[in-house]
Amino acid sequence: MLTIIIPYYKITFFKETLLSLEQQTCKKFSLFIGDDASLENPENLIRETLKTTQFTYKRYEENYGSKNLVNQWKRCIGDSDAGEWFMILGDDDLISYNLVEEFYEKLPEINTNKCSVVKFSQCWINEKGYKIRDFTQYDQLISPIKNWEKKYIHGHQSSLSEHIFRKSSYLKYGFRDFPLAWGTDDIAVLEFSEGKEILFIHGAKVYVRISSENISGKTDNMKEKETAVQQLEEYLLKNHYRKLPENYVAQKVQQHLHYAFINKPSDLNINLLKLYWHLKDYRKILTLPKTYFHLYSQ
Structure with missing residues (x-):
């Protein structure tokens, strides 16, 4: 079973994120929303938007993300009771309507190749939802080092949201703690893969938001x-x-x-x-x- 985890804090683009989940053609996933003591309560928005999508919402009284974002991810994963596979989706990012369906269609190949990391085609979007970078395109199977080289040598974009991880690999390696969790996802992809190839799914998309409200878009950090x-x-x-x-x-x-x-x-x-x-x-x-x-x- 796939678990989608949203470490929630900002409401600005959250409705679009929720709509992308509500519109999934395959509902075979559990959704956990971990509210990091946000001043912007999302409960009404969640209930108004998610009409056919089951979810668990948990509000935390202590804010972790401002001090240590990785600890907020860990807290959400632990409380979500994630199944064999999980995705951490940003509260301002979107997924295409067929992402969950594509994952399950590829699952036999994922298991045959003993993959522990799945990667989707992604592009960057701005505050208005306009595409500002082209979609990434890779071979269906890519080695962890080749994937790393794409970003750190060839300058390709990547983010946490475009990945699905096998939980057993996460439990074995954990997330490395860097300031702002900057690069934590890249080390996770490299280590969670355990030397096995990453399966790339081109047929479903992740839209990664770049704005002045998130870590990637800010310039004061x-x-x-x-x-x-x-x-x-x-x-x-x-x-x-x-x-x-x-x-x-x-x-x-x-x-x-x-x-x-x-x-x-x-x-x-x-x-x-x-x-x-x-x-x-x-x-x-x-x-x-x-x-x-x-x-x-x-």
Whole structure:
């Protein structure tokens, strides 16, 4: 059974999100709405909109999202009693009318290929619902690293909302906690896949809202986003460097070393010896004492 989870906070575009669920051609899903102590009570809107869709609504008295968005996701997943598969849908994002139906049609292939992550075609929309980026298109089966490269090397867009995860993989790995949960979804896709291919569904769509009201569209949180990217890269260089393209690893090592030089030595949170050994950059290994001397004597 598929569980769709909405960590609710903003009401501005919420009716459109609810309508996209109400219009599903297949109702074989449970819906959980976790209200993160919002000042905008959505109960009346939910009941007015969801006429044929069963749902569970829970209002939390303590707001988590402003302090730690990942903890709000975890709380909602735990309270939703999610089944084997779950999706976390943003409270301003939309899904096409056939998304649930397409998921179940592809489920035999998903299980045959032992996939733990399903990805849908998505595009960005603005406040008025107009498309501002084209729909993503990939092969039906894509490796976790190729999927990662699409975003971090080739600049493709992706979001949490366009994915369905197998719950057992989530329970095994959990969500990594970065500021604003920026990049948390990307690590989840990489790790939850467990080396198995991701099944991409082109026949159903997810519309991801980019607006001044959400984290992706805001510009007053750039410092937090930069910190999140720094932490995400450190995590990758510590835990997944063997899977990543060597030129990417070399580039990021150099960037993090440069960052520590212009800021402070404690900002360097990667193992240079291990990474240079992996890259077979023996010259830099030999000069490591000099590198650390200059780093800590500045």
